[in-house]
Amino acid sequence: VVTAHNGVEDEGFYGIPIGEYLPYSVTRTWHMHVGLIWIATAWLAAGLFIGPLVSNHEPKYQRLGVNVLFGALLLVVVGSLSGEWLSVKNFMSDTVSFYLGHQGYEYVELGRIWQLALMAGLLLWLVLMLRVLWPALRQMPDSSASQANSQRHLVTLLAVATGAIALFYGAGLTWGQH
Numbered sequence: 001v002v003t004a005h006n007g008v009e010d011e012g013f014y015g016i017p018i019g020e021y022l023p024y025s026v027t028r029t030w031h032m033h034v035g036l037i038w039i040a041t042a043w044l045a046a047g048l049f050i051g052p053l054v055s056n057h058e059p060k061y062q063r064l065g066v067n068v069l070f071g072a073l074l075l076v077v078v079g080s081l082s083g084e085w086l087s088v089k090n091f092m093s094d095t096v097s098f099y100l101g102h103q104g105y106e107y108v109e110l111g112r113i114w115q116l117a118l119m120a121g122l123l124l125w126l127v128l129m130l131r132v133l134w135p136a137l138r139q140m141p142d143s144s145a146s147q148a149n150s151q152r153h154l155v156t157l158l159a160v161a162t163g164a165i166a167l168f169y170g171a172g173l174t175w176g177q178h
Contacts, residue, residue, distance in 0.1 A: 006019070023089075025088050026089075033110065034081075047129050047162055052132055056136070057132060062131065068124065083102070098112055100113055108172045115172060116173070129158075
């Protein structure tokens, strides 16, 4: 709402000088960032929910891994959102801003440290998913089941998609500060 309202009243929100505390660049960054994180979180949660249903297997300590992943996600979200605000408000130098604040690129605004932490979280998710799916991938198809009824293809597709999502984010790490 604040971001959209900035198009009408540049530095205020119905007379409140909110632009001093939440400039347009911060609210727009947060709007994009929170949307992407929301979608990514939903995908991670869906994978962690669907994996055991498809494979009929939940490895030991999977719950601990999921809890660690959730904590890491909270750390990345809180750290990156606060870093972006501090960066836009010029509380950080350019170098510190690149690592902890705002990189200035669309869709990967978060600082490099938070980007690396998110990549580590995605790799943890990949490990958690492969641990769940591996027994189903190793299982030989039932000779009485038809090719169409075999879930092996579905499990393989889920494993490949999980790997692609986790590793595709790594492309965002290919550029430097300058």
